[in-house]
Amino acid sequence: MSATASGDGSSHPDCFDLQAYLNSQTLAVNQALDRFLPRSQTKPATIHKAMRYSLFAGGKRLRPALCLAAAEACGGDNLDTMPLACAVECIHTYSLIHDDLPAMDNDDYRRGKLTSHKVFGEGIAILAGDALLTQAFEIAAQCKGWPRYSHQTVFRELTHAAGSLQLIAGQVADLEGEGKAISASQLKYIHERKTSALLCCAVRLGGMSANCTRSQLQALTDFGYNVGLAFQVIDDILDITQSSEQLGKTAGKDAAAQKATYPSIIGLDRSRQIARRLTDRAFAALRPLKGKSSVLEALASHLLKRDR
Amino acid sequence: MSATASGDGSSHPDCFDLQAYLNSQTLAVNQALDRFLPRSQTKPATIHKAMRYSLFAGGKRLRPALCLAAAEACGGDNLDTMPLACAVECIHTYSLIHDDLPAMDNDDYRRGKLTSHKVFGEGIAILAGDALLTQAFEIAAQCKGWPRYSHQTVFRELTHAAGSLQLIAGQVADLEGEGKAISASQLKYIHERKTSALLCCAVRLGGMSANCTRSQLQALTDFGYNVGLAFQVIDDILDITQSSEQLGKTAGKDAAAQKATYPSIIGLDRSRQIARRLTDRAFAALRPLKGKSSVLEALASHLLKRDR
Numbered sequence: 001m002s003a004t005a006s007g008d009g010s011s012h013p014d015c016f017d018l019q020a021y022l023n024s025q026t027l028a029v030n031q032a033l034d035r036f037l038p039r040s041q042t043k044p045a046t047i048h049k050a051m052r053y054s055l056f057a058g059g060k061r062l063r064p065a066l067c068l069a070a071a072e073a074c075g076g077d078n079l080d081t082m083p084l085a086c087a088v089e090c091i092h093t094y095s096l097i098h099d100d101l102p103a104m105d106n107d108d109y110r111r112g113k114l115t116s117h118k119v120f121g122e123g124i125a126i127l128a129g130d131a132l133l134t135q136a137f138e139i140a141a142q143c144k145g146w147p148r149y150s151h152q153t154v155f156r157e158l159t160h161a162a163g164s165l166q167l168i169a170g171q172v173a174d175l176e177g178e179g180k181a182i183s184a185s186q187l188k189y190i191h192e193r194k195t196s197a198l199l200c201c202a203v204r205l206g207g208m209s210a211n212c213t214r215s216q217l218q219a220l221t222d223f224g225y226n227v228g229l230a231f232q233v234i235d236d237i238l239d240i241t242q243s244s245e246q247l248g249k250t251a252g253k254d255a256a257a258q259k260a261t262y263p264s265i266i267g268l269d270r271s272r273q274i275a276r277r278l279t280d281r282a283f284a285a286l287r288p289l290k291g292k293s294s295v296l297e298a299l300a301s302h303l304l305k306r307d308r
Numbered sequence: 309m310s311a312t313a314s315g316d317g318s319s320h321p322d323c324f325d326l327q328a329y330l331n332s333q334t335l336a337v338n339q340a341l342d343r344f345l346p347r348s349q350t351k352p353a354t355i356h357k358a359m360r361y362s363l364f365a366g367g368k369r370l371r372p373a374l375c376l377a378a379a380e381a382c383g384g385d386n387l388d389t390m391p392l393a394c395a396v397e398c399i400h401t402y403s404l405i406h407d408d409l410p411a412m413d414n415d416d417y418r419r420g421k422l423t424s425h426k427v428f429g430e431g432i433a434i435l436a437g438d439a440l441l442t443q444a445f446e447i448a449a450q451c452k453g454w455p456r457y458s459h460q461t462v463f464r465e466l467t468h469a470a471g472s473l474q475l476i477a478g479q480v481a482d483l484e485g486e487g488k489a490i491s492a493s494q495l496k497y498i499h500e501r502k503t504s505a506l507l508c509c510a511v512r513l514g515g516m517s518a519n520c521t522r523s524q525l526q527a528l529t530d531f532g533y534n535v536g537l538a539f540q541v542i543d544d545i546l547d548i549t550q551s552s553e554q555l556g557k558t559a560g561k562d563a564a565a566q567k568a569t570y571p572s573i574i575g576l577d578r579s580r581q582i583a584r585r586l587t588d589r590a591f592a593a594l595r596p597l598k599g600k601s602s603v604l605e606a607l608a609s610h611l612l613k614r615d616r
Contacts, residue, residue: 038473168442169355
């Protein structure tokens with residue numbers, strides 16, 4: 001399944017075709033999600049159509065890719081890791097459906113397509129989010145468990161990242177910060193929780209699925225935290241520098257909603273510097289993985305170069 | 309912790325103080341939920357206040373009581389069962405918060421208090437539901453696991469009952485049935501999923517937490533299914549026979565929303581007969597538990613006699 005030779009440490013980001021790797025992993029993740037989810041026509045069809053509509057709306061599968069690459073960096077494989085990679089993607093998708101609701105960010109487009117509530121109505125969109133969150137834990141429960149990381153440990157990892165102290169805390173703080181003057185440290189609090197927590201969780205779960213050592217897990221944690229923050233800073237930058245067409249979603253929404261962003265608080269140039277510094281820290285964090293992390297490095301580089 | 313002598317089979321529903329038992333278990337469940345949930349002032353305080361507002365709004369704790377009584381009937385105890393009892397209550401509460409939203413049943417009152425979105429706004433109410441659902445799985449992950457029932461089995465039980473084929477399927481079918489002429493069998497489909505699934509799950513989890521045998525689990529499953537259906541039929545009956553004040557929520561809502569109910573489809577008398585027949589089946593299901601199920605029997609009787 002892997003499109004890279006990094007497992008033996010022989011590959012290098014410069015001579016590695018990341019796009020081919022991402023395409024291959026996206027295909028594998030999509031096939032797995034298709035197997036894990038009830039069919040579209042399963043009764044009641046509306047909810048399964050709505051779950052699949054958002055889950056297969058062209059997401060970049062960045063979190064699953066990071067999860068699978070982290071597993072590979074620790075000697076794991078796609079098959080063992082896939083339930084966890086898919087669980088994280090279901091949680092990510094549920095959070096987008098609920099964030100897009102009129103009571104939250106009130107967004108009509110996501111990934112170039114109408115958002116769930118615009119297609120299915122608010123009631124079904126709320127339930128589709130609920131169902132994907134529940135489905136995430138059902139899928140995670142299908143992992144095999146590992147000597148160092150039991151099902152219990154895996155579940156606690158996922159529930160913590162998705163819970164009221166992390167992912168949901170970020171959305172609450174984001175919601176409450178709209179139209180207010182907030183500080184750079186408050187914005188960091190939001191980004192750490194709204195984006196970095198689940199991204200870091202994806203990377204850590206990948207390591208766990210390879211039964212990684214404690215030091216490997218620490219390296220992946222530092223990597224995931226920094227890549228996650230970098231990813232969100234870049235999202236903020238893209239929101240003001242790109243058009244809606246380029247982004248596939250409504251551009252300039254943050255400014256329109258009077259949401260604080262890195263560029264609005266500290267300026268565009270410093271925001272770009274911070275994104276670069278966070279990525280450097282992520283690279284540095286990978287050193288203990290001793291040359292097996294070339295795919296993770298390539299993914300981190302990719303995050304800084306993306307334009308949508 | 310237990311207020312009954314049923315554990316040794318010596319008690320009998322007729323000479324057993326159910327109200328004292330329920331009061332004692334409600335207190336124990338409330339104390340456990342208080343320990344499991346983040347404090348009200350934990351940042352971001354809004355979400356934890358909202359989670360606690362709905363969770364401690366005077367719920368009858370019927371599902372936890374059934375869960376704990378099922379464990380007792382199989383020789384288990386409160387301590388081992390409590391994480392699962394509390395997880396089920398968190399799922400129940402999340403489903404109520406989301407069901408009450410304007411996009412769903414649009415209810416202003418629940419248990420005599422303003423609903424979550426009336427107090428905290430729709431955005432926070434949606435997130436409080438999300439957080440309680442996630443919290444449920446976090447709490448369930450704290451159970452100790454049992455020889456016949458691993459953490460994996462317990463998670464699958466919970467995610468199935470709460471997922472798009474059961475609890476959420478019921479809410480979807482309910483939403484889609486509003487204002488339409490639906491048959492008695494379609495209504496049964498809704499009630500099986502919207503109410504019976506989680507109630508049955510509570511009873512099954514109680515048995516699992518006592519490491520029950522396969523035949524004990526089957527008995528509890530039949531019991532839970534029938535009690536769950538009876539419970540919903542009675543809810544339908546009370547909605548048209550009681551005032552809002554007596555119910556602590558808006559009465560007559562089903563009729564106002566043109567929702568099909570047992571009384572509206574088959575009449576009040578036949579609905580009462582069905583509730584009684586379902587309870588009889590529930591009693592019969594308990595026979596394999598050989599006299600250790602007096603508390604479960606008392607709870608089932610209580611469900612038929614309740615007036616709110």
